[in-house]
Amino acid sequence: MINDHERNILKMQDQIEELSRLLLNDWQDLEIHTVEEKIFRVLLRIGNNALEAYVEKKGTGENAYGNEIHSYSVKNWNYISVFGTVPI
Numbered sequence: 001m002i003n004d005h006e007r008n009i010l011k012m013q014d015q016i017e018e019l020s021r022l023l024l025n026d027w028q029d030l031e032i033h034t035v036e037e038k039i040f041r042v043l044l045r046i047g048n049n050a051l052e053a054y055v056e057k058k059g060t061g062e063n064a065y066g067n068e069i070h071s072y073s074v075k076n077w078n079y080i081s082v083f084g085t086v087p088i
Contacts, residue, residue: 047083
């Protein structure tokens with residue numbers, strides 16, 4: 001069974017392949033500044049997926065402390081990175 005961080009790694013690989021295809025084919029008739037912007041946007045999505053995969057693999061850290069720390073509430077929050085928002 002595939003877990004969340006592995007799903008994000010596969011998604012990143014698909015995005016990189018798609019970027020290569022677009023650069024070699026679909027974007028050949030565009031001006032360089034337009035291609036630069038498109039590359040940047042794709043790379044931001046890839047970076048966001050990479051950071052999400054990292055967080056999903058690392059976990060919340062709660063298990064590292066065993067019974068030493070008692071959590072009274074579980075809160076979801078968003079980490080705001082240069083790649084975009086990553087849920088924690």
